[in-house]
Amino acid sequence: MPQTPYPWWRYALLLGLFAGCSKEKMDAMVNTVKDQANAIASNPTIAKVLPATGNVQLAMTPPVSTTAAYVKIHKIGDGRPNVVHFTSYEPTGGPNQFPAILVRGITTANEVAELAGKNVAASVYVQTKSGASVYRTRPGDVIEMSISPPVADKNTVAATLPGFTLYDPQGQPMVVSQMTWEAVP
Amino acid sequence: MKVHFTGLMIALFVTCFSNQPVAANPTSADPSKPLATHNTFPGAAPLAEKLYGEFESLLAAIEKLENGVKAKGADSLSYKPLATLKSNINQSHRGSDRLTMMGEPAGYDLYLRFHVLAHRTNLLVLSFMNTRQGQVMTQKILTQLPRRAVATQRASEKVIAMASSQPAEAEAAADKMSIERDSWENFIPIDQRGAYTPPYAEAREAADRAMRPQRIADARKVFDEAIATNLPSINELNRWVDEVTGQLRVTGNASVEGKVDVGGVEVMEELSRRWGIGHAGLQRVQGLRWAIQSHANATSLTSGSSYPSSYSTSSQAAPSDDTSLEADAWTAVAVVAMAKIIAADTESITIEKVPAAHQRYLSAIAGIATLGSSDLIIAKTDEPLKRLAAKNPAYAESVSAYESATADVLEFDRRATQQASMTWTSTKSVDQFVREAARSVGVSPGLFPESSTVPLAATLSYPADETMRVIGARITDATSSSPPVMAENVIRIAPSSRSSAVTYAIRTYGTIPAVTCPEPWNRWNREQMLVSDAFQPLTITALHAVSNPAMGNYAMVIGPVVSAQLESLITRFAGMSDAGAIIVPRGTVPTSDTESSMMNQMVIRVDIDPMFMLTETAVINAPAK
Numbered sequence: 185m186p187q188t189p190y191p192w193w194r195y196a197l198l199l200g201l202f203a204g205c206s207k208e209k210m211d212a213m214v215n216t217v218k219d220q221a222n223a224i225a226s227n228p229t230i231a232k233v234l235p236a237t238g239n240v241q242l243a244m245t246p247p248v249s250t251t252a253a254y255v256k257i258h259k260i261g262d263g264r265p266n267v268v269h270f271t272s273y274e275p276t277g278g279p280n281q282f283p284a285i286l287v288r289g290i291t292t293a294n295e296v297a298e299l300a301g302k303n304v305a306a307s308v309y310v311q312t313k314s315g316a317s318v319y320r321t322r323p324g325d326v327i328e329m330s331i332s333p334p335v336a337d338k339n340t341v342a343a344t345l346p347g348f349t350l351y352d353p354q355g356q357p358m359v360v361s362q363m364t365w366e367a368v369p
Numbered sequence: 370m371k372v373h374f375t376g377l378m379i380a381l382f383v384t385c386f387s388n389q390p391v392a393a394n395p396t397s398a399d400p401s402k403p404l405a406t407h408n409t410f411p412g413a414a415p416l417a418e419k420l421y422g423e424f425e426s427l428l429a430a431i432e433k434l435e436n437g438v439k440a441k442g443a444d445s446l447s448y449k450p451l452a453t454l455k456s457n458i459n460q461s462h463r464g465s466d467r468l469t470m471m472g473e474p475a476g477y478d479l480y481l482r483f484h485v486l487a488h489r490t491n492l493l494v495l496s497f498m499n500t501r502q503g504q505v506m507t508q509k510i511l512t513q514l515p516r517r518a519v520a521t522q523r524a525s526e527k528v529i530a531m532a533s534s535q536p537a538e539a540e541a542a543a544d545k546m547s548i549e550r551d552s553w554e555n556f557i558p559i560d561q562r563g564a565y566t567p568p569y570a571e572a573r574e575a576a577d578r579a580m581r582p583q584r585i586a587d588a589r590k591v592f593d594e595a596i597a598t599n600l601p602s603i604n605e606l607n608r609w610v611d612e613v614t615g616q617l618r619v620t621g622n623a624s625v626e627g628k629v630d631v632g633g634v635e636v637m638e639e640l641s642r643r644w645g646i647g648h649a650g651l652q653r654v655q656g657l658r659w660a661i662q663s664h665a666n667a668t669s670l671t672s673g674s675s676y677p678s679s680y681s682t683s684s685q686a687a688p689s690d691d692t693s694l695e696a697d698a699w700t701a702v703a704v705v706a707m708a709k710i711i712a713a714d715t716e717s718i719t720i721e722k723v724p725a726a727h728q729r730y731l732s733a734i735a736g737i738a739t740l741g742s743s744d745l746i747i748a749k750t751d752e753p754l755k756r757l758a759a760k761n762p763a764y765a766e767s768v769s770a771y772e773s774a775t776a777d778v779l780e781f782d783r784r785a786t787q788q789a790s791m792t793w794t795s796t797k798s799v800d801q802f803v804r805e806a807a808r809s810v811g812v813s814p815g816l817f818p819e820s821s822t823v824p825l826a827a828t829l830s831y832p833a834d835e836t837m838r839v840i841g842a843r844i845t846d847a848t849s850s851s852p853p854v855m856a857e858n859v860i861r862i863a864p865s866s867r868s869s870a871v872t873y874a875i876r877t878y879g880t881i882p883a884v885t886c887p888e889p890w891n892r893w894n895r896e897q898m899l900v901s902d903a904f905q906p907l908t909i910t911a912l913h914a915v916s917n918p919a920m921g922n923y924a925m926v927i928g929p930v931v932s933a934q935l936e937s938l939i940t941r942f943a944g945m946s947d948a949g950a951i952i953v954p955r956g957t958v959p960t961s962d963t964e965s966s967m968m969n970q971m972v973i974r975v976d977i978d979p980m981f982m983l984t985e986t987a988v989i990n991a992p993a994k
Contacts, residue, residue, distance in 0.1 A: 258774035262724070262767040264904040267774040279777055286777050290896075307897070309781040318785040323893045353789035353988065 238340050240272050240285055243362040248283055248312055255296055255341045255367035265290045268304060270329075270343060270367050283312040287329060287345065287365070296341060296369040304329045310350055310358065319350035319358040340366040396934045397841030401834045404478045404937050407944030409657060410471035410591050417468055417475045423461045424482050430454060431489050443496040448506045448556070451497055454490050456551040458483055460544070469968060470584045472592060472660030474829075474937035477968045482832040494555045503556075510553045514565050521546075525568035529575040536579035543576035585664050592657050599654050600695065601647025603702050610640070610706040614713035621717040633714030634729040637707055641737045644703040648741075649950035651699065655692040655958045656943025659967040663939070692958045700742050700956035704749045707734065711753035715760060723761035727768070728905045730754060735912040739860055739922050741954030747909055771907040775898055779910055782986035786924075789988045793855050793927055800875045802854040802930060803827075803973045807840040814839055816971055827876045827971040829937075837935045844933045844975075853927045856881070856977055861921040862951055869921050870952050871977065873959060876938070878952045879975040881926055884982060886918040886989050894918065894987065917984045925983040928991070930975045938970040 238253035256275040258267045268291045273281040289304035305326040310319045321327060325348075332342040345363040352358065393405030403421040408414040431454065437445035462483040468476030497503040524546060532539040550569040554562055613636050616623035625631040625639050711730055718726060731754070738746045758765040797805070807827065809815035814831035829836060858872040861883050871879035886894070895901065898911045906912040917923065942959065953959065961967065979991045 258770050260767050260770045260774060260899065260907075261763065262771075262904070264899050264901070267899065269774075269777065271777070276773070278780055284781075286781065288778060290899075307778075309778070311781070311784065317788060318781055320781065320785060323890055353785045354792060 238366045238368040240270070240367070241362075241364045242285075242310070242360050243364075244358070244360045248285075248310075250283055250285065252281070253340075253365055253367040255299070255343075255365070255369050257291065257293060257296055257299075259294060266292065266294065268293065268299065270306075270365050279309070279311065280314075282314050282316075283310065285310050287327075287343075287363070289326075289329060299331045299341060301333045302331050304331065306345065308345070308348065308350060308363070310360075317352035317354075317356070319352050321348070322351055340368055342366055394934050394936050395833050395837035395841070397837070397845055397932045400837035400841050404475040404833050404935075405940050405944065406473050406475050407656065407660075407940045408473075409595050409660070409943060410473075410588050413468060413471040413473050416464065416471070417473060417479070420461055420464050420468065420479045421475075423457070423464075424479065424486070427454065427458055427461065427483075427486050431486060431493070434493050435489070438493065438496060443500045444502070446493060446497040446500065447502065448497070451490065451494050452552045452556070455487075455494070455555060456548050458487050458490060459547060459551050462487065463544075463547075467584065470581070470664070471588050472657070472664060472939065472943070474939050474968050474970075478829065478833045478937075481829070482834070485832060485835070491555055498556065507557055510556050511561065514553065514557075518565065521549075521565075521568045525572040528572035532575040532579040536576070536583065540576040540580050543572045546572050588664065589661060592661050596654050596657050599650035599657070601650050601699050603698060606643060606647070606699075606702055606706065609643070610702075610709055614706075614709050617710065617713035618716045621714060633710055633726065634733050637710050637730070637733050637737075640703065640706050640710065641733075641740075644699075644955065645740070645950065646947055647699050647703075648696070648953070648955050649945055649947040651692060651696050651958050652942050652945040652950050652953055654695070656939050656941070656945065658692060659939050659961065659970075660943055663966040663968040693960060696956060696958045700745070703955075704742060704745050707737070707746065708749045708753045711750060711757055715753065715757045718757070718760060720761045723757060724764045724767075727754065727758050727764070728907065730757070731906070731909060731912055732916075735909050735916060738909070739913075739917070739920075740951065742956035745956070768907045771899065771911075775906075775908065775911050778897055779914060779986055782914070786983055786986055786988055790925060790983055793853075793925075796853060796855045796927060798874075799854050799856045799871065799877045799879060799930070799975055799977070802852075803844075803877050803933070803975065806843045807973065816840065816973075827938075827973065829969045829971050833935055837933075840935075841933055844930055853929050853980055854975075854977065856926045856928075856975075857924065858954065859921075859923040859926045859982075860951055862948070864920065869923070869926075871926070871975075872954055873952045873972075876971065877973050877975060879930075879977055881928065881977045881979045883921040884979050884991050885921050886982075886987075887992055890987075890989065891919050914984065914986045918982070918987055918989055922984070923982040924985055926977060926979045927981040927983075928977045928979040931978045932976045934974040936972045936974060937968075938972050939967055941972045 237251055240250050240253045242248040250272040252272060252274075254269075254271050254273075254275050256269050256271070258269065260266070268289055269275060270285075270287040271279070272283055272285040273279055279286060286309040287306045288309070289306035291299065291302070291304055293299045293302065306329040307321045307325070308319075308327055309321075311317070327345050327348045329343050329345050332344070335342070343365040345360075347359070347361045348363075350358045350360065393402065395402045395404070403417065406414045406417045430450070434446060434450065434454075462480065465476045465479035465483055468479060470476070498507060524542070528539050528542045528546065531542075546569050550566070554566065613623040613625060617633050617636065622630045622632060623636050625636060631639070714726065730750075734746060734750050734754075755765075758768050804817055807815050808817040809819045809830075811819075814836045816827040816829065816836065856871040856879055857874070859869045859881060860872065861869045867883050868880045869883050871877075871881065885891075895915055898906055898915050900906050900911075900915055906915055938959075982989045982991065
């Protein structure tokens with residue numbers, strides 16, 4: 185199920201609430217935040233480069249898609265390989281926004297830009313709803329993920345995975361005929 | 370294959386889990402074995418051995434007479450062998466009471482066994498009395514008894530008179546009278562016995578009243594000493610921790626057990642060893658306190674009379690809840706000491722040594738945490754570990770990056786494993802399985818009532834061998850129809866050990882062969898956790914994900930029960946070996962779930978043939994045999 189985007193300034197408001205602000209202060213804050221948001225939206229230069237939220241599409245029956253997607257390279261920095269995560273949830277929050285989708289692979293790339301045009305041997309994790317079955321690639325299975333070269337004026341990373349099958353903990357399969365990503369770095 | 374497995378497990382358990390002789394405890398394969406003794410009171414083990422030996426020979430003698438009756442009728446019986454049997458059984462019966470006074474549940478089992486023998490002998494005596502020879506004997510006794518009455522009365526008065534000043538002599542005289550009583554009592558009609566028994570009974574009671582409190586007090590003294598020896602000293606541990614952390618803080622090394630230059634991680638391992646010894650000591654203390662409690666509540670089994678409270682030691686009996694509090698305190702000190710060691714080491718460590726030290730601490734902590742109090746250990750060592758890593762900022766960043774690179778996969782795997790475990794929601798736990806297989810059915814003896822909705826303690830009401838013959842067969846029958854059971858908290862006994870322990874819960878514990886994960890799976894799992902020979906996991910969660918399946922530690926194991934062993938609760942704990950204490954998670958001691966005497970409370974050990982193993986983050990099929 186696609187997720188309804190939640191205006192980001194409401195989070196700021198909530199933060200204020202937790203910080204114990206007074207009603208007056210809160211109202212002032214809301215207005216400032218709104219003004220800033222409007223300013224960003226009405227500024228044509230900023231709007232152009234304002235990151236898209238990205239998305240991931242799973243071609244299957246019924247199809248699954250999200251309205252956000254992220255890509256992040258985890259650099260351990262102690263000599264071990266880097267790991268790339270394509271996630272449908274915010275990279276620092278853990279798989280707690282649903283559908284929660286993770287595609288993960290080892291990479292030599294140090295920056296997201298270096299991923300372009302590369303293939304990554306990936307494992308895949310899908311949980312469509314909170315509490316729903318977790319579908320995973322089987323131990324040892326890898327799916328070849330192709331990452332597209334960069335497209336001008338687009339700051340998302342596109343990637344495609346060909347058809348594959350995931351399994352839930354009871355061994356029930358989930359057949360995905362294709363998975364495509366538009367992920368925000 | 371199963372036979373081989375069972376035999377192996379029994380052999381392993383005898384070596385790993387017990388101080389007790391090899392022959393101890395009835396099993397499903399050999400129900401006739403005696404109950405083991407913890408032998409806290411010197412002489413208990415030889416007395417038990419002697420009494421079990423007497424049981425065997427008396428049983429053989431009874432069977433011989435019974436077979437004679439079957440083959441040739443009651444005329445095959447004669448007075449002398451029957452009177453000797455009666456007397457020997459009663460003497461052994463009194464011996465079993467003495468063993469119980471030493472805090473040995475084997476005494477209770479023997480009491481039940483001799484009770485059965487006495488009953489079978491009484492049936493033979495009844496058959497004999499219906500014979501012509503028997504009737505002649507009855508008449509002869511009834512003629513002699515009035516003639517002996519005055520002498521008997523005098524003998525009884527003498528025993529009563531010397532009971533307080535010379536209790537041992539009074540007891541010997543009472544024993545003599547008891548033997549005499551056995552020579553006639555069952556050979557005359559029941560309604561005529563009452564006229565002659567009082568002097569015998571009064572002498573017996575006077576002697577028992579004199580000796581029994583003394584025996585209990587003697588045992589109590591031994592038990593109190595044993596408790597004092599086994600209770601770990603928190604002050605001593607604190608003193609040692611202060612000493613070694615003082616050294617670590619300055620030089621990064623400490624002297625431990627005569628070795629100088631011992632690093633912080635080795636100091637932590639030594640701490641864990643000391644913690645473990647104290648933990649095992651606390652298990653023994655719990656068993657000993659239960660034995661004392663049972664003492665206090667005990668009535669003389671053979672005379673059937675209870676003694677006035679002035680003879681009981683109940684007011685001095687330590688409540689067993691104390692042991693739980695002591696275990697809490699001991700654990701708290703040990704866990705805080707782990708944190709202190711890391712903190713002390715951090716003070717003198719050089720930047721370049723931080724990564725190796727941090728990883729070795731993680732590995733040591735992950736290992737120690739599998740033995741119990743895991744949450745507490747992880748919570749208390751988190752901050753000092755972070756401080757240690759922070760001494761090398763580049764390394765601290767690597768740790769943090771590693772954590773975010775592995776956390777999501779571990780979370781998905783954790784959820785999937787939790788979902789997988791739902792497959793077995795209808796699978797019985799080891800305890801449920803045992804409870805059903807070991808309940809009484811009709812007249813066949815069990816450890817639990819036939820129908821009961823409340824969980825009850827496993828109580829021995831019939832001799833251990835008879836009970837095990839029934840429930841052992843039932844467990845085997847249930848196994849042949851193959852319902853797998855679910856065992857939780859499985860820990861490899863030692864890295865080199867061939868078995869893992871299923872930790873004690875309610876009244877069961879167990880073992881499974883140490884099954885490690887198949888190598889392709891391990892390799893894949895290590896890759897997922899970015900681990901290789903050159904690169905170790907940098908978080909405890911990742912360490913557990915990698916090392917638990919490779920080591921043979923599991924959150925849950927599913928498989929059929931292949932064999933069982935019956936043990937007494939007191940002996941299991943009072944006689945616990947240091948290595949065997951792994952069956953109880955560190956930081957806990959078993960608690961009593963009954964108000965009554967613990968002397969007849971039992972524990973069942975099961976051996977499980979694993980089919981599936983679950984860690985926190987993986988489900989693994991057992992490799993094909």
